[in-house]
Amino acid sequence: MTDLEGELRSAVGAAHVLVDPDLRAPYETDWTRRFTGTARCVVRPASTAEVVAVVRACAAAGAAIVVQGGNTGLVGAGVPAGGEVLVSLARLAGVEPVDVVEAQVTVGAGVTLEKLQTHARAAGLDFGVDLAARSSATVGGMIATNAGGIRVLRHGSMRAQVAGLEAVLADGTVLTRLGGLAKDNTGYDLNQLVAGSEGTLAIVTRARLRLVPLLPARAVALVAVAGTEAALDLLTAARVQLATLSAAEIFYPEGLDLVRAYGRLPAPFGEPAGAYVVLECAAGTDPTDDILTMLSTCPAVMDATVASDRAGLERLWSYREAHTEAISAAGVPTKLDVCVPLGELTALVAELPETVARVAPKATVITFGHLNEGNLHLNVLDAGDDSDNRAEDVTDAVLRLVAAHRGTISSEHGVGRAKSPWLSLSRTPEEIAAMRRIKAALDPDGLLNPGVLLPD
Ligand code: MLT
Ligand code: ZN
Known part of the structure; x- marks a missing residue:
């Protein structure tokens, strides 16, 4: 037992300092199984005071820390690169009473x-x-x-x-x-x-x-459209006509096939379509009629199915929400989470297959995401790990394509370790230098999540 492990045991109790490889293992690999590393130990503080004691002990020992929540991150920011103390915050699970006046x-x-x-x-x-x-x-x-x-x-x-x-x-x-x-x-x-x-x-x-x-009434429409351009026409109509719109999501036939096979779900429509959009409205009273009126007047709609009961909502959402699990069940994906202006979305989706095929001819790309924000999750399966066919090459090619379409290399998953080498595609040298100065001011020894976000 080194001094640091002893200090950590005094800080959080011996039962919450995990050094045994079997006990550490669930914390050391990310949800996608793409990022993995060995932690020096896993520490599980239960209060802010315990986090302070852990951080002080690590700072005194010059030990780097990697911080983990639910380990559902998708850019390798919550798992060790190698040798860090992994601080799991799972035990900081207290909830105070809701302040209904302040909401x-x-x-x-x-x-x-x-x-x-x-x-x-x-x-x-x-x-x-x-x-x-x-x-x-x-x-x-x-x-x-x-x-x-x-x-x-x-x-x-x-x-x-x-x-x-x-x-x-x-x-x-x-x-x-x-x-x-x-x-x-x-x-x-x-x-x-x-x-x-x-x-x-x-x-x-x-x-x-x-x-x-809390809006008690929800209605969801799963809509078949010809492709990305038609999906944007539908989004435009929905945003103009549906004051209660709360979600607008998109996926494509390859994703639907995977999700259906994974969840044993029936085909949502008799005929296949070029893209599928999930629209959700949430309101005080049932918004189904508003959705139906909008759908009946929008030329982009090829077919649609609408639900407002609990089972129906879950059924329609599952075609979209099961994408992540279905993709992960099919392999270890290279996950790219990007955002482009809506005016660039159709071109990006059209150019993507050729861009990926140039560097990884055997790869398949499953695309889905948040249509309203132009935020696509590009999941590349079988990008391969041999030298001719590498995930890094795919990442490089796709992120450069996204930057050429005035997009960002991370929309909502973060930069993490996965995309830090490409940060300069989305941030100017001046911005990165300012970020480094902020980091140096608050964490001069670089102990918190080294290698995450800012390239080494
Ligand atoms: C999602 O929108 O489902 C999440 O961002 C997860 C993912 O991209 O896999
Ligand atoms: Zn998402």
Whole structure:
């Protein structure tokens, strides 16, 4: 036992310092199985004070830290590169009573999205961000990556939900700003700086989150369209005509085939289509008639099926939400999460197959995502790991294509380790230099998530 492990045991209790390889293993590989590394040990603090003690012990020993929430990240930011102390925040799972007057709630970083949703709904409110990994994804990780999901159209990304944060800096200093004031112009917004910083500036331990009205009536339409251009025509009509629109998602026939085989789902329509769009409306009263009226007047609609009962909503959403699991069951994907202006979306989708085929002829690309934001999840399967056919080549080719279409290399998953070498495609040298100066000021020894976000 080294001094550091002893210090960590005093900080969190011996049962929560995992050194045995079998106990560490579930923390050391990411959800996609693409990123894996050996941690020096896994530490599981249960309070902010314990996080401070862990960080101070690591800082004194010069030991690097990698921070992990629900381990649902997709860019390798929450698993070790090799030799770091892995700090799991799963035990910071406390929820305070909902403040219904402010429509806010304070929760621990380790609270899952599902637990937060259940808690908010029991108080007659809801949380504005939702995503398929809700049962495992945690508030801390979602803030660190500025997660998006399926309701960004209505409520914005995770940053927009943050009314306050408590976070621990690399030297153990605790920044606490959990008051949740609606207006507060007293200088730099440190909470918003920490949100989206991927654990490189501070460890989020608690969050004060905004809540939104709980809308009891939902209607979902799964719509068959000819392709991306028609999907955008449908989106335009939906945005103009449906004040209650809460989600607009897209997927393509290759994804539908995979999802159907994985979930043993029936074909949603008699005839195949070029693309499929999921539209959801949420309101105080049943929005089905509004959706039906819009669909009946939109020329882009080839076919559509609409549901508003619980089972029907789940059934239609499953065609979209099962994509991630179905893809993962088919192999270890190279996941690229990109965003382009809507005017560039059709060209990007059209140019993608040839771009990938040039560097990985045997690869297949499964594309799906958040239509409203122009945010596509490009999942490349069988990109291969031999020298002629490498995942890095695919990443390079696709991210350059995205940049040429004025897009970003990360829309909502973050940069992590997966995309840090390509950061300069989305950020100017001046921006990267400013980010490095901020990092150096808050974490001068580079102990928090080294190698994540900023290229070495
Ligand atoms: C999604 O929108 O389903 C998530 O971002 C997960 C993924 O891209 O696989
Ligand atoms: Zn997504």
